[in-house]
Structures are given as C-alpha cells and as structure tokens.
Amino acid sequence: xxxxxxxxxGCLAGxxxxxxxxxxxxxxxxxxxxxxxxxxxxxHGVEGEHRMLLRAIVSRMKRCRSLFARRHEDPGLDLxxxxxxxxxxxxxxxxxxx
Numbered sequence: 001x002x003x004x005x006x007x008x009x010g011c012l013a014g015x016x017x018x019x020x021x022x023x024x025x026x027x028x029x030x031x032x033x034x035x036x037x038x039x040x041x042x043x044h045g046v047e048g049e050h051r052m053l054l055r056a057i058v059s060r061m062k063r064c065r066s067l068f069a070r071r072h073e074d075p076g077l078d079l080x081x082x083x084x085x086x087x088x089x090x091x092x093x094x095x096x097x098x
Contacts, residue, residue, distance in 0.1 A: 007039075020081065032058045061077070
C-alpha cells in the first residue's frame, strides 16, 4: 500500500466504516485517532475539502450517544455513515453498510 492509499480521505473513511460495521469501539477510536493524525496536514483542492469533511464527521461521531444504533434511529449518525460511504465511493466501488 502506498502512502496515498493509506492517507487518502476515501481510504480513511473506509477504515472508519469497517470498524463501525464490526461494532468495534476500540478499532473505531483507533481509526479516529489515525484519521485525525493523517489529516493534520491538509493538501489544497478537493482532497483538502474531503479531509475537512472527514474531520467534521469524526467530531460528530464522537458525540453520538449510541454509535452502533440501527440505521434510522439516529439521524446524525446516519448522516455520518452516509457521508463516509460517499467518500469511500469516490475511491472504490460502493461499500454496503446496511
């Protein structure tokens, strides 16, 4: 894996989604930390915008009362998951999270 693949906003979003789908709180916190460390240096352009969005998503997810609620029980969490999936889909085939 190249540096771009590991720090690209789409790849980071996918790592967060996978930890969330496994309901792995430790893994999720590790991915949040890794993501925030990776996005500290923001490139310009679209990737910089994606990283800013990713930072906002992580911040919002950290405030969710029930991170592993079923879909449609927490609109804020649903929005975060949908935005993460959108970032992933820009890089790869769509990731099923339902």
